[in-house]
Amino acid sequence: EPEVTQTPSHQVTQMGQEVILRCVPISNHLYFYWYRQILGQKVEFLVSFYNNEISEKSEIFDDQFSVERPDGSNFTLKIRSTKLEDSAMYFCASSPREGVKAFFGQGTRLTVV
Amino acid sequence: AQKVTQAQTEISVVEKEDVTLDCVYETRDTTYYLFWYKQPPSGELVFLIRRNSFDEQNEISGRYSWNFQKSTSSFNFTITASQVVDSAVYFCALSESTQGGSEKLVFGKGTKLTVNP
Numbered sequence: 001e002p003e004v005t006q007t008p009s010h011q012v013t014q015m016g017q018e019v020i021l022r023c024v025p026i027s028n029h030l031y032f033y034w035y036r037q038i039l040g041q042k043v044e045f046l047v048s049f050y051n052n053e054i055s056e057k058s059e060i061f062d063d064q065f066s067v068e069r070p071d072g073s074n075f076t077l078k079i080r081s082t083k084l085e086d087s088a089m090y091f092c093a094s095s096p097r098e099g100v101k102a103f104f105g106q107g108t109r110l111t112v113v
Numbered sequence: 114a115q116k117v118t119q120a121q122t123e124i125s126v127v128e129k130e131d132v133t134l135d136c137v138y139e140t141r142d143t144t145y146y147l148f149w150y151k152q153p154p155s156g157e158l159v160f161l162i163r164r165n166s167f168d169e170q171n172e173i174s175g176r177y178s179w180n181f182q183k184s185t186s187s188f189n190f191t192i193t194a195s196q197v198v199d200s201a202v203y204f205c206a207l208s209e210s211t212q213g214g215s216e217k218l219v220f221g222k223g224t225k226l227t228v229n230p
Contacts (some may be wrong), residue, residue, distance in 0.1 A: 041222070042220045048217055049215075058230065101146070104157070
């Protein structure tokens with residue numbers, strides 16, 4: 001069964017550094033999402049992406065965050081200058097079309113030290 | 114705004130007991146979807162079920178069953194004859210349609226289930 005793949009599974013970065021989290025959505029999917037889960041808390045929506053642009057973003061998704069689909073297969077989340085509070089599990093998801101459930105990747109655990 | 118409430122923060126049961134995880138939601142949408150996900154200690158989100166707001170039939174899948182009651186805005190999840198492998202955090206979620214057609218999920222805070230041998 002096709003799956004959403006996220007790399008790396010765990011990344012440690014120093015505060016203030018830029019980090020890029022990578023996701024390979026399922027082929028032919030059109031809608032892409034990033035969610036975040038701070039340790040021990042609920043999963044929170046960050047951003048949705050469709051037709052090469054952001055369709056919605058949450059309050060969490062401030063100017064430090066950006067998303068990109070650079071080559072038609074990868075979907076990346078960049079955090080420009082990481083803060084300690086960015087430490088979390090980041091989930092990528094994709095869905096083939098409107099109204100169809102999204103498939104989640106296994107997550108990338110980001111630790112900012 | 115959409116909201117999902119899982120009032121039970123933690124539940125502990127002994128193996129073979131039945132356990133019900135509660136989920137109450139709020140939405141103004143007439144069409145929406147409800148979900149349950151399982152998050153084992155390894156951290157990934159395991160999809161369990163997606164239910165359309167127009168389909169109020171209860172669903173059973175093996176030891177898992179779901180009770181959707183629109184009148185009380187609840188979508189409860191029951192595990193029958195629980196097993197140690199059921200130990201995980203379980204999240205209830207509600208879809209929210211957005212401009213542009215994407216569908217974002219609003220999650221509850223989760224219920225941590227511990228099944229003891």
